[in-house]
Amino acid sequence: MSKKIVVIGGGAAGMMAAISAAGQETAVTLLEPNERLGKKLNITGKGRCNVTNNCDLDTMLQNVPCNGKFLYSALSRFTTQDTMAFFERLGVPLKTERGNRVFPVSDRAFDVSAALERELRRLHVRTVRDRACRILRDNAGVTGVQGEKERYEADAVVLATGGLSYPGTGSTGDGYRMAAELGHTIVEPRGSLVPLVSDDACCREMQGLSLKNVELTVNNGKGKVIFREFGEMLFTHFGVSGPLVLSASAHMRRWDRETYSLIIDLKPALDQQKLEARILRDIADAPNKDFDKIVAGLVHRSMVNVILDRLEISGELKAHSVTKEQRRRLCTLLKGFALSVTGPRPVAEAIVTSGGVRVGEVQPSTMASRLVPGLYFAGEILDVDAYTGGFNLQIAWATGRLAGLSAKQDGECKKVKKERIYSIAIDGPSGAGKSTLAKAVAAQRNILYVDTGAIYRTIGYHVFRKGIDPARVPEVIAVLPEIHVDMVYSEDGLQHMLLNGEDVTDEIRLPQISMYASAVSAIAEVRAFLLDMQRDLARRRSVIMDGRDIGTVVLPDADVKIYLTADVEKRAQRRLKELEQRGTPRPYDEVLREMQERDWADSHREIAPLRQAEDAVLVDTSDLNFEESREALLAVIRRRLGEE
Numbered sequence: 001m002s003k004k005i006v007v008i009g010g011g012a013a014g015m016m017a018a019i020s021a022a023g024q025e026t027a028v029t030l031l032e033p034n035e036r037l038g039k040k041l042n043i044t045g046k047g048r049c050n051v052t053n054n055c056d057l058d059t060m061l062q063n064v065p066c067n068g069k070f071l072y073s074a075l076s077r078f079t080t081q082d083t084m085a086f087f088e089r090l091g092v093p094l095k096t097e098r099g100n101r102v103f104p105v106s107d108r109a110f111d112v113s114a115a116l117e118r119e120l121r122r123l124h125v126r127t128v129r130d131r132a133c134r135i136l137r138d139n140a141g142v143t144g145v146q147g148e149k150e151r152y153e154a155d156a157v158v159l160a161t162g163g164l165s166y167p168g169t170g171s172t173g174d175g176y177r178m179a180a181e182l183g184h185t186i187v188e189p190r191g192s193l194v195p196l197v198s199d200d201a202c203c204r205e206m207q208g209l210s211l212k213n214v215e216l217t218v219n220n221g222k223g224k225v226i227f228r229e230f231g232e233m234l235f236t237h238f239g240v241s242g243p244l245v246l247s248a249s250a251h252m253r254r255w256d257r258e259t260y261s262l263i264i265d266l267k268p269a270l271d272q273q274k275l276e277a278r279i280l281r282d283i284a285d286a287p288n289k290d291f292d293k294i295v296a297g298l299v300h301r302s303m304v305n306v307i308l309d310r311l312e313i314s315g316e317l318k319a320h321s322v323t324k325e326q327r328r329r330l331c332t333l334l335k336g337f338a339l340s341v342t343g344p345r346p347v348a349e350a351i352v353t354s355g356g357v358r359v360g361e362v363q364p365s366t367m368a369s370r371l372v373p374g375l376y377f378a379g380e381i382l383d384v385d386a387y388t389g390g391f392n393l394q395i396a397w398a399t400g401r402l403a404g405l406s407a408k409q410d411g412e413c414k415k416v417k418k419e420r421i422y423s424i425a426i427d428g429p430s431g432a433g434k435s436t437l438a439k440a441v442a443a444q445r446n447i448l449y450v451d452t453g454a455i456y457r458t459i460g461y462h463v464f465r466k467g468i469d470p471a472r473v474p475e476v477i478a479v480l481p482e483i484h485v486d487m488v489y490s491e492d493g494l495q496h497m498l499l500n501g502e503d504v505t506d507e508i509r510l511p512q513i514s515m516y517a518s519a520v521s522a523i524a525e526v527r528a529f530l531l532d533m534q535r536d537l538a539r540r541r542s543v544i545m546d547g548r549d550i551g552t553v554v555l556p557d558a559d560v561k562i563y564l565t566a567d568v569e570k571r572a573q574r575r576l577k578e579l580e581q582r583g584t585p586r587p588y589d590e591v592l593r594e595m596q597e598r599d600w601a602d603s604h605r606e607i608a609p610l611r612q613a614e615d616a617v618l619v620d621t622s623d624l625n626f627e628e629s630r631e632a633l634l635a636v637i638r639r640r641l642g643e644e
């Protein structure tokens with residue numbers, strides 16, 4: 001019986017995934033609500049379709065500012081040269097233009113999508129005009145896709161619905177919703193390659209003006225140059241747009257906490273000195289002309305008044321009366337016309353969406369979901385995006401290719417599907433080695449590690465930063481509504497803590513935060529505030545979770561419960577060693593006393609005190625080294641899960 005694969009989304013990534021998944025052993029269905037496949041593909045590159053960029057892997061990766069590392073595998077297995085060979089093979093001759101941008105020789109994007117459609121037909125991919133509503137799953141993994149018209153059975157599903165940009169082409173955000181329903185985290189989508197808004201009235205005054213051959217520089221709030229390129233831009237009623245601005249916008253990624261300014265060099269071919277000489281010559285040639293005529297000889301006429309306003313010079317001033325200082329200021333302005341920008345235009349106006357399915361939850365070597373067996377991702381739905389120049393489409397081809405091949409080849413898929421979802425709870429005092437051991441177990445068993453102490457530390461850190469005494473319970477409770485804690489996983493699978501969007505992973509490890517965490521964790525409201533979040537993490541995937549009350553309160557039904565402990569002196573010695581390695585040594589007595597105090601506080605608080613659950617297995621690591629402890633833990637887990 002052939003393996004059933006459903007690809008959701010008939011864009012660049014989806015078509016490539018379907019083509020790659022097709023074969024004798026597979027039955028591939030491609031779902032696309034639009035009448036035509038590749039609708040967005042047909043309008044990219046101004047209808048010419050910038051298929052890829054003819055560059056090497058390093059250059060490719062340098063042009064992926066967001067999660068490039070995650071794409072390493074996909075992009076090295078299907079390189080830009082592979083893309084070119086692929087399309088040439090499909091009968092689309094290509095040419096390379098300025099900046100190594102690759103286009104069809106015909107300059108018709110339509111030829112690219114038509115070739116893909118032909119290939120889909122040749123490979124007997126069943127293309128269905130239907131909108132996917134939901135991905136169906138059971139405990140073991142995906143089972144199918146519910147469409148508006150039909151239900152499709154599937155052993156594997158590739159989700160390739162694109163992002164939110166260009167809604168007219170069918171990008172609706174449905175894919176995000178379907179991924180989120182299966183437990184995936186969606187990094188909030190926003191536009192990348194998007195026009196920019198300015199509140200400077202001059203934009204409106206110059207709207208419609210297109211500047212060619214200018215150099216655009218973007219500075220961040222600290223005055224650091226984050227982008228500089230030469231090209232074409234446009235003034236609009238809301239601000240600025242055009243190729244140069246779209247490219248620049250991909251570098252302006254932190255609107256929430258950063259300010260950016262644009263500097264336009266209107267005369268990049270002339271240095272300051274040459275430009276001054278040119279102005280002087282213009283004036284000498286026509287000393288009786290009004291100054292505005294001189295300026296009009298240097299910039300487009302719709303810019304003249306804006307320039308004069310900025311210089312605070314009357315246009316009627318005679319050229320010969322212009323002072324050296326005024327000439328110099330004109331020159332400086334032409335070389336550095338500054339424009340403040342307040343933010344990007346809405347995501348719907350963006351060419352590319354940044355944000356999407358968090359890549360830490362996707363396996364880079366296969367594009368498989370780490371959470372749901374049989375689910376794969378391709379293209380813009382992933383939280384990756386690149387600069388302009390054919391790089392975004394290359395990402396679509398490469399991830400589509402990898403997702404399709406993996407969906408087809410992954411014998412693993414079926415095997416994984418038989419695995420059940422389980423949870424392992426590890427509780428114990430600090431310093432018993434919970435986190436190091438849990439991490440090792442998670443890596444070995446390929447499941448998620450959740451460090452719940454870090455969540456309490458994040459709350460503790462907020463309280464610390466606010467200058468609140470954690471013993472003042474009502475004050476701590478009062479700040480809870482302003483706290484939003486997120487736990488996310490980076491591409492290497494490491495847990496990061498976000499406090500109102502700010503990554504505080506390192507800060508929460510400061511020594512003084514331990515006591516704050518301990519104090520806030522004794523407050524019932526704080527625990528209630530965090531309970532759902534912790535439970536939710538274990539609902540849809542196998543986890544190993546460590547803390548103080550995991551086996552007793554958070555996951556009372558955990559499949560395996562372990563109480564991990566060691567003598568307090570041993571734990572203090574280990575902690576001491578850790579501090580020394582970090583270069584922050586402290587006296588042993590002090591470390592021991594703090595540890596005893598924290599043990600006491602954590603186990604004597606009224607709410608969810610640290611204690612061994614009745615059905616937990618006790619593992620004492622006082623006399624065990626790391627390997628021995630890990631083996632002890634793994635043995636308990638195997639036994640409890642009935643694997644031996």
Ligand code: DC
Pocket residue numbers: 430452453454456457514517518519521522546547548549550598602
């Ligand atoms: O494991 P840790 O040292 O990072 O935890 C910090 C504090 O958070 C610790 O003093 C106790 C508290 N905590 C808790 O009360 N319940 C948990 N599940 C995890 C930690």
